[in-house]
Amino acid sequence: MQPPSSATHTGFTVCPGCDLLLEQIRAAADHTAVCPRCGSRLYRARRDSVSKALALSLTGLLLYLPANFMTLLNFDVLGTPSSASIFSSSLSMFAQGQVIVGAVVVLTGLVFPLLTLLLLFAVSLGLYREWQRPWMPVLLRRYHHLTEWAMQDVYLIGVFVTIIKMSHTAAIEPGVGLYCFVGLVLVTIAAQSVIDYPLFWSRMNQGWEPPLPPPGAETAMEAGLMVCHTCRMVVAAGDGRKPRTCPRCGGRIHFRRHDSISRTWALVITAIIFTFPANLLPIMEVEYLGVPDRNTIMDGIIYFFHEGSYGIGAIILIASILVPLFKIVGMLLILLSIHFRRQGWLRHKSLMFRFIQFIGRWSMLDIFVIALLCALVRFGYLSTVNAAPAAFYFTGVVLSTMFSAINFDPRLLWDAAAMPVSRETSYATASSS
Ligand SMILES: [Zn+2]
Ligand SMILES: [Zn+2]
Missing domain, CATH: 1.20.140 (Butyryl-CoA Dehydrogenase, subunit A; domain 3)
Incomplete structure (x- = not known):
């Protein structure tokens, strides 16, 4: 897609999702610039x-x-x-x-x-x-x-x-x-x-000018450049290509996150191990007239469907069962695809990774509900709600899957395959992306 006419060229940038070198274009307000190779959002311009x-x-x-x-x-x-x-x-x-x-x-x-x-x-x-x-x-x-x-x-x-x-x-x-x-x-x-992150960061530049990439280089790594994961500052790698501190x-x-693959594997395996006690043990204990009733996550969902609260039942089913499962299976697919150097569906796998990052925190829903119920339902002998052992394991699943996505470096997906490159930045309006 052609950039909007009000866009201005301001040097070059590096895609955080696939390491592609791109011309940096400052788009009109409320437009989003998207990497043409992996689809990662490069930035979104904002008014005031x-x-x-x-x-x-x-x-x-x-x-x-x-x-x-x-x-x-x-x-x-x-x-x-x-x-x-x-x-x-x-x-x-x-x-x-x-x-x-x-x-x-x-x-x-x-x-x-x-x-x-x-x-x-x-x-x-x-x-x-x-x-x-x-x-x-x-x-x-x-x-x-x-x-x-x-x-x-x-x-x-x-x-x-x-x-x-x-x-x-x-x-x-x-x-x-x-x-x-x-x-x-x-x-x-x-x-x-x-x-507007690029605007915020550019106002804190302190006189810094990015090094120019050599002609013909497709990725920052090929050009001997490293990009900051946070502020996207591009610096020359220098000798030894060792990790540096962003100026x-x-x-x-780093060129790539240190030990990214082994750390991600360790965290995904931890999440798989925690998944079993999280779902098989009771997560909540409801005491009514002195008689304790212990519920697993699935019992809670079935209760809502029995009561006819299908919407809430579906929300808890998605947040507590489907989201953790999707995160684990998705991260496994990505890790295996890198291990076997699979070259297909790279853009889809990048999209799936960004979705896993996005949904990660929503699994905490059930833990917050239990915390609220424990505080509210305090009626002595009549009725009380207590947290049960699965709450610990379930929190473990949420944390380990979130940390696995944080530790994973999506550029490794693209390193495993050499893809043909289109250098034109894609554009989308904020409302459609
Ligand atoms: Zn990209
Ligand atoms: Zn930085």
């Missing part, structure tokens, strides 16, 4: 990115305290009231003796969402005031890596699942915290989507 990111991160920070500490839901069972906030729900796993699961819930549900807002606020304020401070690229790198782990959006879906799950047995009233939490999640998603953001730069 800095001021919007500043305003949205500030709004998020103002909403953070009421959203997390004020009452989320009020429950009433036979005249016995109970209530919970995001904060008390996040701590509920510790009371059950589930220290590791509790730590993951507190980090992904409370700590990382706050950190991402603080980091984005500091960086966008610095850019807005046109500062050139050495901490700005470091904070933007931290923000870039933390967004995947800040899971308040998954938590919010967990809140809705909990409401529907409990609506049959208790009178539920939403608290002020719920409205603030919905606002916080929407503002955070909006803040992430307005960031702009301070991240590690």
